[in-house]
Amino acid sequence: MITIFGMKTCPDCTYLEPQIEGDERFRTVDIGEDVKNLKEFLRIRDVDPAFDEVRGTGSVGIPCIVLEDGRVTLDPADAGLTPRPETGTACRLDGKGC
Template identity: 55%
Template sequence: MIKIYGMNTCPDCVALEAQVKDNPRYEVHEIGSHVRELKAFLRMRDTEPAFDAVKRKGTVGIPCFVLEDGTVTLSAKAAGLTPAPRGETPSCNIDGSGC
């Protein structure tokens, strides 16, 4: 099972969640739904090298994916999904540059 960590206020996360709805291959973790989900995500973000670049840029790093072999990635394609095309979802960065 592939785990997806995201938030329902993140346009990229919402677009991906629509793709995996009712698909048992994916498990969605809404990190804003409970502090337990947020802590699990932050523990991963603090320790996984996959987040190094996003932390340097000051972004969150969602959606993120934990593949069946335990690999952590920020690539929707690596998780078998199609990312939303740039410019087709609202911006969620403070500076309006995207998500």
């Protein structure tokens, strides 16, 4: 199963929703819904090299995708999904993603 950590208020995350709707290969975890979900995400974010460039930039690092083999990625294409175009709304402080 592929796990996607995100939030309902993140435009990059909500862009993926229609692509995975009804697809049992995917599990979504809303990190804003419950502190347990946030802690599950932070356990990954705090140590995984996929976040090396994200930490300290004003970005949360979502959507965060944990592939079936356990590899962590911030690129939806690695899970066969189409990332949101880089135009429009962003939730990072510099306006360039989430």
